[in-house]
Amino acid sequence: MATQLQFAPVFAEAPILLEGLWLTVKLSVGAIVLGSAIGLAAAMVRSMARPGRAWPVDVYVELIRNTPFLVQLYIIFFGLPALGIRMTAEYAGLLAMTINLGAYSTEIFRAGIESVHRSQIEAGLSLAMTRAQVFRHVILRPAVARVWPSLTSQYILIMLASSVCSFISVEELSGGAALIQSNTFRALEVYMLVTVMYLGLALAFKLVLALVGHAFLRLDRAPLGFGRRFPSSGASTAP
Amino acid sequence: MIRPFGIDEILFLIQSAGWTLVLTVVAMALGGALALVVALARVARIRAVRELARAWIGVIQGVPVLMLLFLSYYGLSYAGFELPPIVAASISLSLYASAYLGEIWRGAIESVPRQQWEASASLALSRAQQYRYVILPQSVRIALPPTVGFLVQLVKNTSIVSIVSVVELTRAGQLINNVTFQPFKVFAVVALIYLAICYPMSRASRNLEGRFRVHRVG
Numbered sequence: 322m323a324t325q326l327q328f329a330p331v332f333a334e335a336p337i338l339l340e341g342l343w344l345t346v347k348l349s350v351g352a353i354v355l356g357s358a359i360g361l362a363a364a365m366v367r368s369m370a371r372p373g374r375a376w377p378v379d380v381y382v383e384l385i386r387n388t389p390f391l392v393q394l395y396i397i398f399f400g401l402p403a404l405g406i407r408m409t410a411e412y413a414g415l416l417a418m419t420i421n422l423g424a425y426s427t428e429i430f431r432a433g434i435e436s437v438h439r440s441q442i443e444a445g446l447s448l449a450m451t452r453a454q455v456f457r458h459v460i461l462r463p464a465v466a467r468v469w470p471s472l473t474s475q476y477i478l479i480m481l482a483s484s485v486c487s488f489i490s491v492e493e494l495s496g497g498a499a500l501i502q503s504n505t506f507r508a509l510e511v512y513m514l515v516t517v518m519y520l521g522l523a524l525a526f527k528l529v530l531a532l533v534g535h536a537f538l539r540l541d542r543a544p545l546g547f548g549r550r551f552p553s554s555g556a557s558t559a560p
Numbered sequence: 561m562i563r564p565f566g567i568d569e570i571l572f573l574i575q576s577a578g579w580t581l582v583l584t585v586v587a588m589a590l591g592g593a594l595a596l597v598v599a600l601a602r603v604a605r606i607r608a609v610r611e612l613a614r615a616w617i618g619v620i621q622g623v624p625v626l627m628l629l630f631l632s633y634y635g636l637s638y639a640g641f642e643l644p645p646i647v648a649a650s651i652s653l654s655l656y657a658s659a660y661l662g663e664i665w666r667g668a669i670e671s672v673p674r675q676q677w678e679a680s681a682s683l684a685l686s687r688a689q690q691y692r693y694v695i696l697p698q699s700v701r702i703a704l705p706p707t708v709g710f711l712v713q714l715v716k717n718t719s720i721v722s723i724v725s726v727v728e729l730t731r732a733g734q735l736i737n738n739v740t741f742q743p744f745k746v747f748a749v750v751a752l753i754y755l756a757i758c759y760p761m762s763r764a765s766r767n768l769e770g771r772f773r774v775h776r777v778g
Contacts, residue, residue, distance in 0.1 A: 328717055338637045351577075383759065383762070384751075385755065386712075386758075386760035386762065387712065387716075387755045387759045387762055388716065388751040388754045388755055388758070389716035389717070389718075389719035389720075389730065390716070390719075391719040391720060391722070391753055392719060392730060392733070392747055392750050392751045392754060393751070395730075395733070395743070395747045395750075396743075396744065396747045396748065396751065399737065399743035399744075399747065400743045400744035400747050400748065401744070402743075403742070403743055403744040405742060441752040446693070477621075477622070481622075481623070481624040481625075482624070484624035484626045484627065485624075485626060485720060487626075488723060495624065495626055497565065498630075508630070508634040508638075509631070509635055509638045512627060512630040512631055512634060513631065514633060515627060516623050516627040519622065519624055519627060520619060520623055523621075523622035523623070524622065533638050
């Protein structure tokens with residue numbers, strides 16, 4: 322039944338898509354902020370704890386990285402109520418995204434922290450900085466600057482993963498799409514449009530994150546951070 | 561009507577994990593073939609070809625796998641093909657793999673030192689021969705650890721095709737949850753089965769990385 326593509330009925334329901342888009346942005350930004358905080362804390366524990374003491378971080382990271390996001394979402398949304406912990410679908414989605422991103426960003430932050438050369442830390446300590454000061458001024462910024470491209474990719478991946486939240490009936494962008502699909506029966510048109518919207522959103526995230534890196538991490542001169550992997554200022558040149 | 565979550569249910573889950581693996585293998589085979597084309601196009605001498613491959617990677621990496629699945633699923637039926645959902649599932653996962661593997665393999669090809677190209681060119685090898693005998697054998701070593709790492713992502717993303725009723729591991733978990741009403745137990749077991757599949761691959765990827773780093777020169 323080769324019929325014509327009809328976008329008009331889909332455009333008529335555009336407000337649902339825009340609301341979905343907004344929820345996707347909110348979920349993603351929330352997960353990026355909270356997940357990065359978890360990842361940074363876990364990476365600090367991992368790189369500072371004595372050998373053998375950081376195994377809970379390893380278990381967390383390995384468990385999350387080796388199971389599908391969808392199953393994590395199901396455990397939180399369907400499984401936790403069985404243990405007496407209830408939450409709305411939106412919060413379950415946010416929690417799952419946060420926990421997921423936390424695990425991946427732990428590894429990324431750890432790589433950044435480990436890339437800061439020992440002599441830099443010793444130099445900081447010899448200037449009578451406290452350990453906290455060394456971490457803040459000598460380790461943190463170069464570490465984050467160096468892994469910013471990887472972090473950006475991971476942030477975009479979690480934004481794309483948010484589409485799976487529609488499986489537990491969160492009405493973010495793909496949830497809104499499913500709703501319109503059942504209203505209009507124009508499945509292909511809806512998903513073509515929404516695919517383009519995700520693509521635009523991914524580009525927008527890339528641009529904003531490049532600007533953030535530019536403004537706060539002194540990722541200098543590279544045009545919006547594209548094309549160069551390492552910043553030349555603010556980071557040590559470890560051999 | 562409520563059934564206990566016992567050994568039969570766990571066996572059903574393990575059996576369904578077979579379909580997860582089948583999907584992974586299919587996506588790896590089809591997507592891998594496509595990825596090789598994408599990677600070679602990405603380093604081709606003609607600029608338009610390079611840009612086309614770059615656009616392909618950019619679009620697929622900027623779109624959720626779920627959308628690739630829906631576009632395959634509804635696109636096929638729109639075109640008049642009444643195909644089982646597993647076909648759409650395989651297509652979408654292959655497209656997904658083609659972009660990510662293509663980018664990984666491009667990096668591997670580009671990391672072969674320039675001198676290898678020049679040396680092989682000075683031996684009067686054709687471009688095809690250069691790839692066949694000099695560049696690709698070296699790229700494979702470099703590409704292997706991240707490729708195994710990507711396989712883990714692929715296994716996990718097969719879970720998404722459960723939404724078009726392909727009975728792989730996650731869908732099987734849903735079905736069993738529907739008759740046992742023990743979501744925490746069921747999905748914990750599902751997660752453990754994924755872990756049993758993915759964790760060894762993650763370890764293998766890391767070990768390979770370590771081993772190759774030691775042996776690599778320069």
